[in-house]
Amino acid sequence: MAADETAPAPRGKVTITEIARRAGVSVPTVSRVVNGRSDVSPATRARVEDLLRLHGYRKRSAALPSRAALLDLVFNDLDSPWAVEIIRGVEEAAHAAGAGTVVSAIHGRSGDAGEWMRNLRARASDGVILVTSALEPPLHEQLRILGVPLVVVDPMGSPAFDTPTIGAANWSGGLAATEHLLSLGHRRIGLIAGPPRLLCSRARFDGYRAALEAAGVAIDASLVVPGDFHPESGFTGCNTLLDLPEPPTALFAASDQMALGAIEALRRRGLRVPEDMSVVGFDDLPEVRWSAPPLTTIRQPLADMGQLAVRTVLRLARGERPDSPRVELGTELVVRASTAPPAPVL
Amino acid sequence: MAADETAPAPRGKVTITEIARRAGVSVPTVSRVVNGRSDVSPATRARVEDLLRLHGYRKRSAALPSRAALLDLVFNDLDSPWAVEIIRGVEEAAHAAGAGTVVSAIHGRSGDAGEWMRNLRARASDGVILVTSALEPPLHEQLRILGVPLVVVDPMGSPAFDTPTIGAANWSGGLAATEHLLSLGHRRIGLIAGPPRLLCSRARFDGYRAALEAAGVAIDASLVVPGDFHPESGFTGCNTLLDLPEPPTALFAASDQMALGAIEALRRRGLRVPEDMSVVGFDDLPEVRWSAPPLTTIRQPLADMGQLAVRTVLRLARGERPDSPRVELGTELVVRASTAPPAPVL
DNA sequence: CTGAAAGCGCTTACAG
DNA sequence: CTGAAAGCGCTTACAG
Missing domain, CATH: 3.40.50.2300 (Response regulator)
Incomplete structure (x- = not known):
């Protein structure tokens, strides 16, 4: 029995040649869509983007055949002392999976967000982990189009998108x-x-x-x-x-x-x-x-949250569904010396 | 007057075709050296490596014409609370220069170091900043061959290499x-x-x-x-x-x-x-x-040390010499509430 | 707005 | 151990 022609190819393995064939357009046209050029008709663009997303297209090159995976870990600011805990967890899990961890801060400046998006695209990041960060909806949308999986750690609110989140209890x-x-x-x-x-x-x-x-x-x-x-x-x-x-x-x-x-x-x-x-x-x-x-x-458990975030984006990058779209890791009381019974009233 | 044929091309702009021409070998041979394959004679390898280093060769691709720059920031461990300060400084300066910051920890395990080196190569890092870290001499040598510039922050000892270091007073x-x-x-x-x-x-x-x-x-x-x-x-x-x-x-x-x-x-x-x-x-x-x-x-000034480290690697990456190979940034007494005159002897 | 053609940098068999 | 040849994925003029 022949392979199903319409089934998506394995994630991250598809080329623009393949996408072009399926979309019934030429290779240069797909290239233009991938690079966000303006000279493509909306209808063509939409069709190609759908295919790109469906097949989990990632830009590759004959020259760099097996680029090392790269994960983007994005904070609002890096001044929080618990940032390092999350970085530690993410780096550990990413390293174990052979991926590099790109750490950045967007400083709430929305101008930065656009630039960050360009950098992300240029470095062909394989996944994004966002920490307590308000990445504007249009950027969510761009990530979707690029086929870059996203997970949010410590979500600010309930994301209106189909984005997995990892929080604490x-x-x-x-x-x-x-x-x-x-x-x-x-x-x-x-x-x-x-x-x-x-x-x-x-x-x-x-x-x-x-x-x-x-x-x-x-x-x-x-x-x-x-x-x-x-x-x-x-x-x-x-x-x-x-x-x-x-x-x-x-x-x-x-x-x-x-x-x-x-x-x-x-x-x-x-x-x-x-x-x-x-x-x-x-x-x-x-x-x-x-x-x-x-x-x-x-x-x-900040480091654990980071580790789970990595496993989740990686899963997404492979085209699998996450175990659960909303996860809360347990919290735990640690009793030390700053609490005691109240002083007796005299 | 014709351009000097022997002068190095601008850093990072040279191709293996150019290197092959200068070395008097074929393009595939240079490709093999670049990828560390074993089937190249020592003499040829040495000649090609010299040229690669001299011209600051970086692997590129017609497909990914302007890859975003990537800097590797390497700690021994990520559990130190001052790590985040350095990360903050490095991220800020790298971001300003349009580069991404890849953070990793090698955990002192030397087995890890080899693997980290492979990852670094695969992600085509543009520079390495090492923090208080004992990267073994052979790895220094590998970085030199790859033409990846290196600077050390808070050096453990006096490096025997021509590596710029940035410390505090x-x-x-x-x-x-x-x-x-x-x-x-x-x-x-x-x-x-x-x-x-x-x-x-x-x-x-x-x-x-x-x-x-x-x-x-x-x-x-x-x-x-x-x-x-x-x-x-x-x-x-x-x-x-x-x-x-x-x-x-x-x-x-x-x-x-x-x-x-x-x-x-x-x-x-x-x-x-x-x-x-x-x-x-x-x-x-x-x-x-x-x-x-x-x-x-x-x-x-940990964040400042990180920033200076970025400017220094970037300088090196452009083929310029650093202002000074050994820099010590000033320290400063901050008086708060934990010091006072000794209690009078009774 | 789109595609046929040429070209880029690099790699992979293959032959010697 | 080395190179001529073929090929990869992608992009860039160019023409319509």
Whole structure:
């Protein structure tokens, strides 16, 4: 029995000659579409793009027969200390698969995004891993056309696209952090929240609320202050809580960095952790094992998330479906020295 | 006047056809040398390799006419918190030059190094930046043959090769840290040193010694304890110093991480920083602004070092000579809250 | 807007 | 160990 003529060729193995034959156009025309030139009729372009996508076309060359695979890992900014954790996981898994990891930051500047896209195309990247990043919808679309698979780590919102996402169990983490403080006997528990536009912030907040509700503790809106995950906001947030007529006896910071900022605010006032205030963070950055005192926090498996992201893009690149389009990796309470029962009321 | 036939063509623009003509061999032969095949006579190979190097040959293709530049940034391990600082500087400068940054870790495993070399070749990297990394001499040689420029950041020792290196003013930093403590009135100053096989450790140690000598303070060998830059070694090193019959009143840790470990050792004994012990670190990692207390330290311009490394490889890639083969960027004392005059003797 | 033709840089059998 | 020949995937004028 002859091979099915209409079946897609193996991913990444198809040539423009093959695509041209199937589309019923010439090789130069396909070349023009691939290179994004303007002198192609919309109808032809659409037909060719469909075929390109269907067959997972990747630009190759007789000269460079087996180009090493390249994965793009894209951050908004590289100043976040958990970036290195994700890089570590991604590099490890990519290396194991024989792929190189191209790290970049787009700095939120949308002008950069277009340039980044050109670079991506020029280096013929085999897959893109986006971290908490708002890559605009038109760029998603361009990646689709180029046939470059995409996965999002720590999604900002629920992507409207058929893009796999990998996150952490943020709600469970918020719940566990708050339950831990409740179990120590705290009833007035402050929250320094993350930016509400981020999905992970809302989930952590809801976990906090759910734990309080389950314990029958009324939610006091004045105990919830906004933050942006950076230490400065933890510092000011903690000061706001301490200036309350009736301050909390414990606080949950939605990031380790904010927890560190909060501890500094306490130290400046001569308050001790955990004797005067218990603090729990979120992330378990390597450095908080060595903060003073060592921080009780919610461990987020950043390196594992990076590894899973690599396996998922690679799967996509081979034309396979991911196991699941939305994955949440488990979080875990790590108890160290920054939490204790509340001081007895004298 | 005709163009000089023997002059090298512009870097990166030469083809194997051109090299073949100059070497007086056929195009396939050059192709074999470029791809490291074994079936070429040593004499022919040597002649072709010389020409390849001289002209800065880079593999290209008619199909991929202007491949995006790619720079390889190589760490021993990605677990160091200052890795992200260097990545940030490198990514920024590389991005500005339109190049992608491939980050990898070779984990000291020498088996990995060979594989990494193959990947580097396959992805046709345009330059390599090595960070505190022992890339074995044979690999240096391979890079030379491939014509891939190399620069070393924070060199482990004095490289025996004609490789540009970029470091920090470690000796001056060690001097400044110690002078700061002396100026506060400390006379018994402990040192938690870095691994002596590293150039930077020895320079920091010598700076410490020079400052003490200049102040007429005798060096007490029992006040110098070994460390490996990680927090654990700062923790145990500090305990060793505290168990001395006459402990120091201040200590200089040759890395921020060791300083954090030392502070934790002090905290566990109920000793306060800086009241009972002054501590100064080295690096100025972003996180130590938020340690408890905020750490006095020596700022090492890691991101700037990364940026300079990029400019230097790129220069090399264009066939230009670097401004200077050995560069040391300035370090700077940053005074925060972990240092104070010694407690008055009662 | 499209294709036939020429050409690019490189590689792979093949023959010696 | 080496080269003449054929071929690869892709692109670039050029003509219509």
